[in-house]
Amino acid sequence: xxxxxxxxxxxxxxxxxxxxxxxxxxxxxxxxxxxxxxxxxxxxxxxxxxxxxxxxxxxxxxxxxxxxxxxxxxxxxxxxxxxxxxxxxxxxxxxxxxxxxxxxxxxxxxxxxxxxxxxxxxxxxxxxxxxxxxxxxxxxxxxxxxxxxxxxxxxxxxxxxxxxxxxxxxxxxxxxxxxxxxxxxxxxxxxxxxxxxxxxxxxxxxxxxxxxxxxxxxxx
Amino acid sequence: xxxxxxxxxxxxxxxxxxxxxxxxxxxxxxxxxxxxxxxxxxxxxxxxxxxxxxxxxxxxxxxxxxxxxxxxxxxxxxxxxxxxxxxxxxxxxxxxxxxxxxxxxxxxxxxxxxxxxxxxxxxxxxxxxxxxxxxxxxxxxxxxxxxxxxxxxxxxxxxxxxxxxxxxxxxxxxxxxxxxxxxxxxxxxxxxxxxxxxxxxxxxxxxxxxxxxxxxxxxx
DNA sequence: TTGACAAAGTAAACGCAGTTTACAAAATGA
DNA sequence: TCATTTTGTAAACTGCGTTTACTTTGTCAA
Numbered sequence: 001x002x003x004x005x006x007x008x009x010x011x012x013x014x015x016x017x018x019x020x021x022x023x024x025x026x027x028x029x030x031x032x033x034x035x036x037x038x039x040x041x042x043x044x045x046x047x048x049x050x051x052x053x054x055x056x057x058x059x060x061x062x063x064x065x066x067x068x069x070x071x072x073x074x075x076x077x078x079x080x081x082x083x084x085x086x087x088x089x090x091x092x093x094x095x096x097x098x099x100x101x102x103x104x105x106x107x108x109x110x111x112x113x114x115x116x117x118x119x120x121x122x123x124x125x126x127x128x129x130x131x132x133x134x135x136x137x138x139x140x141x142x143x144x145x146x147x148x149x150x151x152x153x154x155x156x157x158x159x160x161x162x163x164x165x166x167x168x169x170x171x172x173x174x175x176x177x178x179x180x181x182x183x184x185x186x187x188x189x190x191x192x193x194x195x196x197x198x199x200x201x202x203x204x205x206x207x208x209x210x211x212x213x214x215x216x217x218x219x220x
Numbered sequence: 221x222x223x224x225x226x227x228x229x230x231x232x233x234x235x236x237x238x239x240x241x242x243x244x245x246x247x248x249x250x251x252x253x254x255x256x257x258x259x260x261x262x263x264x265x266x267x268x269x270x271x272x273x274x275x276x277x278x279x280x281x282x283x284x285x286x287x288x289x290x291x292x293x294x295x296x297x298x299x300x301x302x303x304x305x306x307x308x309x310x311x312x313x314x315x316x317x318x319x320x321x322x323x324x325x326x327x328x329x330x331x332x333x334x335x336x337x338x339x340x341x342x343x344x345x346x347x348x349x350x351x352x353x354x355x356x357x358x359x360x361x362x363x364x365x366x367x368x369x370x371x372x373x374x375x376x377x378x379x380x381x382x383x384x385x386x387x388x389x390x391x392x393x394x395x396x397x398x399x400x401x402x403x404x405x406x407x408x409x410x411x412x413x414x415x416x417x418x419x420x421x422x423x424x425x426x427x428x429x430x431x432x433x434x435x436x437x438x439x440x
Numbered sequence: 441t442t443g444a445c446a447a448a449g450t451a452a453a454c455g456c457a458g459t460t461t462a463c464a465a466a467a468t469g470a
Numbered sequence: 471t472c473a474t475t476t477t478g479t480a481a482a483c484t485g486c487g488t489t490t491a492c493t494t495t496g497t498c499a500a
Binding site: 255257 | 457459460467
């Protein structure tokens, strides 16, 4: 086998070093603060070396966030345990918001910047993408709620309802990340805003539902 | 008066030329596309000249958008004509969304980027700021709704309710601007999403209101 | 052991960004 | 007329992502 093995390990170690340095900068100061030169300086290599391990800066940052995105998916999957569909939706909202507020820079990258071009990329590209999984989980939960007669009669389209729920919670988080600190709005505590949104949006979509009486129609 | 007058006019004209060139670039390609060099080239002056009229790029772009911000304020004020508070809130939501979707780059600058530091700035800084006026208008409308017993008993705080309504609509617009085109979500038409949000959020906040709501409960 | 070859690394540069320095030209007002 | 202010410029500075051209180093077959 020779030393090839060791070299591979060393290469991997350097790659990890790069990611660690970048993660530090990214978490602390955001995307723009991650400069190739700053990373290079932290790891005491020349900037060019980074390009031996990553195609470009975007590649590096996306790789960097992959792990944290899994955390995001897991946090939402946890909420998937709640039994009642409506309560489950609210729980997912809280989990979603918690992730965004605790990882503002990751959140900005995932949901507040233009997403990368998916032109010409196949489905493989978005397999194992926690964003996709999370959306699917939400939509399926909404569908269950509809099937069980928990939604208002006007809302029969699970996609539309899921997109509305998502938008509501996203709005709270995005506004908090962009506008917190503005002196001209007397912002209520963020926890209260998350709670109000989760409640209001689910109540609004389910208001005047026929009844939970009718036993669940199976389907979907 | 001498030629001083003419020179002032000429200076003003050049300033306008700069703004026009910048506006063109900004509306078409967004903040990053507005480079000082590109502006200079369009107006056939050297880049340095721009700095005789504007302190820096941010100053220029903010000045550039001031006019369009007025349009934003006006669009929302229009919705202020609607009589019923709840219908007025929905109308404001539609107006807000329409502005954001028709002026994506302005919207990004106003609501999706970190706002400038207000550290040490006095109240004058945000007088005549349409953002502020619009928020105040929304909050006052919410307060009216509360006073008329149109809101659910749990919602007695006009600030919190206004912030929730704002977040909901913002979520729809922001998600549309950042994620439209993503292939892994079967996006519903944006008009339907705006409508669903306006309805759901207002219904959710007003559901089970004590007073005249009973008769008003239309199916959607 | 040697020597070809690939891998890993570097210094310096390229192009583009915002911005500034140092200077020239022109208009103004005394 | 002439000093002063205004208006403009060319060229540069710094910092960014990225690349070119080169050196060093380790590996492995002959």
